[in-house]
Amino acid sequence: MSAPAVTSLANAGGTALAAEALPVTSLAAAGLALRRDLTLALRKPAQLIQPLTFFALVTMLFPLAISPQLSQLRQVAPGALWAAALLASLLALEFLFRDDSQDGTLEQYALSGKSLTALIFAKTLAHWLLTGVPLALMAPLAAIALGAPTAALPGIIAAVVLGSVSLSLVGSIGAALTLNIKRSSALLSLLTLPLSLPVLIFGARATQVAISGGSLIAPLELLGALAVLGVTLAPLAAAAAVRISLE
Amino acid sequence: MSPNTLEAENLHLWRGDRHVLRGVGFSLPAGQCLKLTGANGTGKTSLLRTLAGLMYPEEGRVRFCGADVRADLRAFQGSLAYLGHEPPLKADLTARENLRYWIGTRRRLSDALLRAGLARVGAEALAGRLVRTLSAGQRRRVALAGLSLCAVPLWLLDEPATNLDTEGQALVGSLIAEQLARGGLAVAAVHHELSGLGAVHQLELAA
Numbered sequence: 001m002s003a004p005a006v007t008s009l010a011n012a013g014g015t016a017l018a019a020e021a022l023p024v025t026s027l028a029a030a031g032l033a034l035r036r037d038l039t040l041a042l043r044k045p046a047q048l049i050q051p052l053t054f055f056a057l058v059t060m061l062f063p064l065a066i067s068p069q070l071s072q073l074r075q076v077a078p079g080a081l082w083a084a085a086l087l088a089s090l091l092a093l094e095f096l097f098r099d100d101s102q103d104g105t106l107e108q109y110a111l112s113g114k115s116l117t118a119l120i121f122a123k124t125l126a127h128w129l130l131t132g133v134p135l136a137l138m139a140p141l142a143a144i145a146l147g148a149p150t151a152a153l154p155g156i157i158a159a160v161v162l163g164s165v166s167l168s169l170v171g172s173i174g175a176a177l178t179l180n181i182k183r184s185s186a187l188l189s190l191l192t193l194p195l196s197l198p199v200l201i202f203g204a205r206a207t208q209v210a211i212s213g214g215s216l217i218a219p220l221e222l223l224g225a226l227a228v229l230g231v232t233l234a235p236l237a238a239a240a241a242v243r244i245s246l247e
Numbered sequence: 248m249s250p251n252t253l254e255a256e257n258l259h260l261w262r263g264d265r266h267v268l269r270g271v272g273f274s275l276p277a278g279q280c281l282k283l284t285g286a287n288g289t290g291k292t293s294l295l296r297t298l299a300g301l302m303y304p305e306e307g308r309v310r311f312c313g314a315d316v317r318a319d320l321r322a323f324q325g326s327l328a329y330l331g332h333e334p335p336l337k338a339d340l341t342a343r344e345n346l347r348y349w350i351g352t353r354r355r356l357s358d359a360l361l362r363a364g365l366a367r368v369g370a371e372a373l374a375g376r377l378v379r380t381l382s383a384g385q386r387r388r389v390a391l392a393g394l395s396l397c398a399v400p401l402w403l404l405d406e407p408a409t410n411l412d413t414e415g416q417a418l419v420g421s422l423i424a425e426q427l428a429r430g431g432l433a434v435a436a437v438h439h440e441l442s443g444l445g446a447v448h449q450l451e452l453a454a
Contacts, residue, residue, distance in 0.1 A: 113325015
């Protein structure tokens with residue numbers, strides 16, 4: 001369908017407000033959506049701090065609950081680190097689309113004439129920057145608390161960076177599917193956790209290899225492949241789920 | 248290309264077991280306004296959302312400029328502005344930031360244009376204030392500034408004058424009149440008279 005150009009509207013006697021209309025690309029619109037979410041998050045830091053605090057508390061409590069012996073801690077470190085990262089990521093997911101759904105922002109995105117997939121991807125990217133990256137930055141502290149040697153830290157950071165990309169993307173699908181459901185936390189977990197299991201398994205394996213000093217290439221490649229798969233498919237699925245929720 | 252015309256043909260919409268729209272149809276030529284009236288729950292909002300392509304009718308179709316809107320939904324949605332019950336504004340952003348991030352996803356916005364948009368609705372002084380500090384009427388004015396900045400041929404308005412004083416209601420009428428004078432169209436669900444407009448088509452929805 002050929003929609004009438006905005007400029008033709010302006011030529012029909014429009015005011016200055018209409019006359020200067022120049023379209024923006026979907027990429028530029030996505031950039032604005034990303035900036036907006038980052039601005040909003042920095043003005044409400046409590047939502048940012050909650051998952052990080054959870055991650056820090058869980059990983060710091062493990063040494064107290066199990067044993068301060070490094071050999072024992074190193075054995076449970078990969079599992080503890082990734083289970084905590086996964087649950088911390090879940091905590092933040094509830095907020096991914098909720099406010100935008102309630103105040104009509106998602107509706108305006110859907111009606112913007114721009115790719116909803118690009119806009120949803122921008123929102124997910126903002127979510128990753130605000131939760132995944134801080135988790136990756138905090139991972140070395142948690143790893144040291146769990147007895148990991150300092151030589152393992154770069155590998156652990158790389159694994160958490162790659163793994164958290166997939167966690168955010170998988171989570172975006174769950175968050176979009178549960179948009180119109182009240183008290184959706186339990187359902188969100190049920191939907192998201194099974195899809196996140198490959199990330200948990202490969203992430204824990206990468207951490208284990210990093211601690212034992214082995215080659216990280218294979219586990220990091222697997223985490224990278226999952227991230228690529230997520231970037232390719234998750235925004236499409238999440239955008240479709242958002243459209244359904246707007247009906 | 249046909250001139251700006253909006254046509255609805257035999258629209259039937261069900262929400263669960265409720266038959267909300269029962270064969271609604273109309274044809275609205277360029278420069279005209281359609282006023283939707285009817286008691287609460289008669290489907291005014293549902294009709295607006297169906298026209299916007301947010302809801303899928305079980306039967307019937309919507310045509311814009313002679314073409315079925317479903318043929319290229321994204322292009323059609325880029326040609327319309329929809330203002331729902333609640334202004335799509337973020338409480339933790341200023342009025343200016345809200346407009347930049349909302350309307351900026353649709354068109355390029357300069358600072359001068361933003362100022363002009365806010366000035367047009369008498370909200371220039373609100374530009375730097377956080378939306379959480381604005382009254383409901385002031386928020387509505389900021390949303391109307393966004394509407395006037397959209398520069399699209401079709402406006403779909405759901406109670407656009409909610410929370411506005413008499414002057415604000417007259418402002419809504421004059422904004423719609425400007426839109427029609429540009430050759431655009433407007434469909435508005437309203438409970439009061441739209442001042443400043445000439446002949447307005449009316450569609451009464453029944454329960």
